[in-house]
Amino acid sequence: MILLVELVTLREAITYSCILSFLAVGITLLYKTTKVPNFAHAALATLGAYVTYSLTSLLGINPYLSLPVSFLIGGLVALCLFFLVLEPMRRAKASVTMLMIATLAFDIVASGAINAYADYLQTTFKISARNVSLIRMDFQIASLPGVFLTSITLIAMTVILLYLLLNRTYLGISLRASMENQILAETIGINTTFTLMLSWFIAGGLAGLGGTLLPVWTQIDTGVGMVFIASMFCASTLGGLGEIYGAFLGGFLLGFAELLGTVILSKTLGTWVIPYRPVIPLIILSVTLLVSPRGLAGILVRRRSK
Numbered sequence: 001m002i003l004l005v006e007l008v009t010l011r012e013a014i015t016y017s018c019i020l021s022f023l024a025v026g027i028t029l030l031y032k033t034t035k036v037p038n039f040a041h042a043a044l045a046t047l048g049a050y051v052t053y054s055l056t057s058l059l060g061i062n063p064y065l066s067l068p069v070s071f072l073i074g075g076l077v078a079l080c081l082f083f084l085v086l087e088p089m090r091r092a093k094a095s096v097t098m099l100m101i102a103t104l105a106f107d108i109v110a111s112g113a114i115n116a117y118a119d120y121l122q123t124t125f126k127i128s129a130r131n132v133s134l135i136r137m138d139f140q141i142a143s144l145p146g147v148f149l150t151s152i153t154l155i156a157m158t159v160i161l162l163y164l165l166l167n168r169t170y171l172g173i174s175l176r177a178s179m180e181n182q183i184l185a186e187t188i189g190i191n192t193t194f195t196l197m198l199s200w201f202i203a204g205g206l207a208g209l210g211g212t213l214l215p216v217w218t219q220i221d222t223g224v225g226m227v228f229i230a231s232m233f234c235a236s237t238l239g240g241l242g243e244i245y246g247a248f249l250g251g252f253l254l255g256f257a258e259l260l261g262t263v264i265l266s267k268t269l270g271t272w273v274i275p276y277r278p279v280i281p282l283i284i285l286s287v288t289l290l291v292s293p294r295g296l297a298g299i300l301v302r303r304r305s306k
Contacts, residue, residue, distance in 0.1 A: 009263050011148050015217055017255025018151035022158070022210030023228060024235035025247040026203035032179045032242060033199040035096055040081055040103045041232060042225030043110035044074050044204050048211025049220045050114060056134055056215075057127050063134050063216050064150055067209060074208020075201035081106050082200040087193075115222045130222060134215040147216040154209060159248060166244075175199060227278075231258065234281035238288050240295030249296060254281055 023045055030038045048070040055066045085102050094102075118129035139146040166172040177185040178195040186192050214220050231254060239250025258280050265273045288295060 009259065011144070013256050013259040015145075015148050015151050015213075016259055017252040018155045019210045019213050019217065020228070020231055020235050020255045021155055021248045021251030022206050022213075023232035024239065024251045025158070025162075025244060026206045027232060027236040028239065028241055028244055028247040029199050029203045029206075031236070032244065033175075033196060034086070034090075034099075036086065036099045036103065037233070038081075038103045038203070039100065039229070040078075040107040040110060041203075041207050042229045043107045043114065044077060044207035044225070045211035045214070045228065045232075046114055046220075046222065046225035047077060047110070048074050048208035049214045049224055050117065050129075050211075050222075051208070052212045053129075053132060053134060053215050053220065054121065056137060057121075058125060063137050063212070064146065067154075067212050070208035070212040071205035072208075074211070075205035077110070078200045078204025078207070079197060081204075082197065087196075111222065111226075118222050131219055132215070132221075133219045135217070138216050147213055151213055151217075154213075155248070158206070158209075159245070162244065171195075171198070230278060230285070231281045234285040234288075237285055238295050242294065246296055253296075254284060257281075257284060 023041060026044075027038060027041055030036060051070045051073055052063050052066040055061055055069065056063045081103065085106055086099055089099055089102060121127055121129040141149060164172075166176055174185070174190045175195045175198060177188075177190055178192045179199075182192050185195075211225070214224060235250040235254040236247050237250070238254055239246030239248065258277060261280055262274060262277045
């Protein structure tokens, strides 16, 4: 019985780590291209969750069939943020701080729109739209839930596709060049506006994918994205804001630290520590910034230089 509980906890930690990695890699990608911490990432994750919930509840389709739709809508909303808000401010020479505040303002507006949409679902279609889940719609293979298998498969495919895009295509090489030096990339004929569009679309799409998995894994509400905002930024910082693949590593390390750490502390100190789980990523973030502000990637760079 104890072994079964430990296996379930490990399975939950892996699933959560995969979801966190989807959210963290988008933050890292945008920071590497535009140097802007995107606080609207929380709203994009919530949007992906409600796209899945809406399609499943209204049309009765399998939640996983909404993955491409969530990716597309998340990417398009991220492009709207870039074109309508950030790009005009960038042309006006706005500082990074002002751009960051603009993403926070966009998140507030988007959260209000999602709340209005939830009310619309409740009043028009007479379905619950707050504190809901789709766990009952999940499938199982060999006693393993579908969200566990799907999250692992998706994260593996994402790593492979990102590697192929960034290292084996002209478009990806142009994107990497824009990341390293935008002005120099423009001088050799690279359309940096298009590469920025691509990075925002991919980041928004990945946030949508992470959000899609949330209602199949846990209960969601209109503020579910803000629940994970500290964890996704911590995972991105832990992996290294300058390294895309570090975000995957940071997501898994933080995911395991959060879930397994909470379980260990609750068994050692008592169940009263469970509500304080959100403190764990804040502690890890503080230690990371004090010891290695560049995250795990910074440690590896220092070792290589030595």
